[in-house]
Amino acid sequence: MILETVEHNHNHNYDHDDTHDHQVVERRTVLVGIDINEHGRELLDWGMVKVADAGDRVIAINVCTNSDLVSKHMTLLDDYLADYEGICDHKQVVA
Numbered sequence: 001m002i003l004e005t006v007e008h009n010h011n012h013n014y015d016h017d018d019t020h021d022h023q024v025v026e027r028r029t030v031l032v033g034i035d036i037n038e039h040g041r042e043l044l045d046w047g048m049v050k051v052a053d054a055g056d057r058v059i060a061i062n063v064c065t066n067s068d069l070v071s072k073h074m075t076l077l078d079d080y081l082a083d084y085e086g087i088c089d090h091k092q093v094v095a
Contacts (some may be wrong), residue, residue, distance in 0.1 A: 030059070054091055055092060
């Protein structure tokens with residue numbers, strides 16, 4: 001979980017009072033482990049639609065245990081994730 005301070009406004013011309021404006025925005029990282037199959041697509045859908053909110057970051061991880069398939073999996077994964085660009089734009093999620 002990442003907490004980022006957006007605004008912290010102090011007016012140093014006056015004595016300290018309780019009118020300081022503090023605004024904190026919570027930005028989360030959603031990690032989804034996927035296979036390149038329908039179950040993986042369902043998990044990524046769940047992470048993007050049900051869990052992630054505007055400003056959150058979604059990270060999809062695929063572990064390839066066969067080094068001969070890495071190039072093929074990279075191409076498939078790029079195509080797979082391209083399908084989610086519209087959802088990212090609509091929800092203002094970083095993927």
